[in-house]
């Protein structure tokens with residue numbers, strides 16, 4: 001385990017060190033202390049690496065992550081794990097807006113709550129939120145799975161494409177073209193697997209599934225009020 | 228008996244045949260008109276400016292002897308690897324999906340031969356364009372289709388798209404006909420659906436956030452690549468100032484004549500300011516911040532000739548970008564397809580239903596048969612020739628004004644033919660030493 005102390009090590013040096021370690025395929029472990037809300041910590045990692053951040057981060061922590069595992073022992077600012085490709089990002093605390101935005105793959109595991117627009121434009125990432133999520137979550141979400149153990153805010157899944165949304169608690173309101181859908185055996189399987197991976201104490205049967213009604217996929221004047 | 232004289236049937240200017248045809252189309256379909264291209268109405272433009280040339284007070288340079296440099300470096304502010312171009316004309320971002328793979332390849336070939344850069348667009352980076360473009364700018368758009376760190380690192384520069392002149396405040400649009408398996412795969416979307424790209428970025432709002440977003444991108448790419456911010460011609464003074472504040476290396480400013488692959492006609496014709504009106508406020512913002520030439524300004528929207536390029540540079544731009552003109556050089560709207568344009572209910576020069584994917588010239592299509600009509604090698608050569616001509620024209624003018632680098636062109640080399648152009652370009656009306664708004668008058 002190598003420790004990088006952000007009270008004495010500049011961001012550039014922290015990221016270069018982590019990026020090079022990831023690239024070298026060394027599968028080593030790093031610990032970052034005193035992040036003090038810094039932005040863009042542990043971004044652009046490409047390779048197997050384990051990073052533990054001891055504290056809270058600012059914007060875009062673990063942005064564009066590939067293969068690495070980043071664990072934040074605190075809360076994260078906006079856009080954590082944005083555009084993640086693969087690997088895993090775990091947040092012990094809460095996540096601010098746009099968590100997992102446009103993510104293509106990997107698992108974003110938020111132990112606390114996530115704010116608004118969680119999973120916006122997601123493109124294949126899996127997101128598990130152990131607490132609640134805010135309004136406009138999964139807006140224009142294209143692909144992947146969003147699992148919420150708590151409640152969802154207003155306009156969940158607005159203008160949704162093919163992403164699957166699973167919510168255990170209440171949903172304040174559904175966005176345009178988002179509807180509740182039947183939970184079929186294959187969905188139970190997907191959910192079971194994700195809950196296990198995220199270490200979540202919940203049963204798949206307790207969730208409801210939401211998805212796209214696919215009515216806005218091609219323009220139809222009779223649906224113009226929905227936009 | 229003599230017939231009572233009658234006045235000729237009189238068409239209304241307000242309700243012209245063209246206006247009425249749009250009303251009938253709207254009434255029949257219930258949907259706004261969607262089309263490609265830029266504003267078609269006449270707005271004050273570079274044609275309304277003239278160069279003064281050399282005279283008693285200015286010495287010209289010898290046309291075939293004395294050097295007139297055209298090179299330009301973009302991204303000198305923060306990037307470790309700025310982009311060096313031989314000519315001040317770049318190829319604007321045009322989406323794969325809107326354009327065929329062959330068209331993208333042709334743009335790459337032509338630009339590379341001419342010593343300049345091409346730009347990706349909505350929908351991600353293709354092998355065709357990366358492979359054939361020596362210098363490729365990778366667009367970072369609200370949709371983030373196909374966005375990934377590998378392509379980010381393979382790019383020579385990164386362009387964060389905030390707006391486009393054809394539709395400042397609007398997102399992208401690619402209709403179902405063009406969403407083939409390849410296009411859909413790159414965008415992580417089902418085949419055949421209408422696809423509306425977002426108009427706002429998903430993970431930042433406002434210049435303070437953007438500054439942090441730029442930090443993230445630089446950290447991911449090792450501070451190597453120039454970062455451009457592309458804005459539509461909306462509020463050029465403030466938008467430029469805020470782009471500089473957010474940390475841009477280069478500002479790309481696109482006026483209302485700028486083309487688009489597909490947008491509502493009402494948006495194209497009624498939102499945004501003419502290119503000519505945008506340049507001086509943007510340059511003023513750079514000057515006020517002490518950043519003129521430090522942060523480079525690339526202007527686009529209706530660039531057609533070396534004269535247009537020279538005029539944009541004289542008003543303070545560092546380079547220009549071309550979209551529509553590049554497509555025409557490749558073969559778009561060529562009279563040789565007139566019979567087919569007629570069959571589509573249009574005519575050469577007016578064809579703009581690029582979103583329908585039935586382009587006779589094989590450029591704005593994903594149809595494998597139509598795509599074959601464009602030979603990327605020959606089309607690339609045409610684009611190279613055209614870029615060379617524009618450059619020669621620009622040099623001709625610069626020499627005539629006595630400059631040994633095209634960047635030495637200045638507003639004092641110009642006069643305006645109309646009051647509007649004089650006001651927008653802040654150069655004197657021809658024959659006077661006055662322009663509307665000139666201080667002290």
Ligand SMILES: Cc1cc2nc3c(=O)[nH]c(=O)nc-3n(C[C@H](O)[C@H](O)[C@H](O)COP(=O)(O)O)c2cc1C
Pocket residue numbers: 263264265319320321322325326347348349366388390391392457481484485486487488527528529530548549550551552581591
């Ligand atoms: C077919 C086509 C596709 C375009 N696609 C994009 C795009 O994906 N992203 C973007 O920022 N601008 C796009 N544009 C706008 C151009 O980048 C550029 O701003 C404009 O074409 C410049 O004006 P001009 O066409 O008059 O040269 C597109 C333009 C055209 C004609």
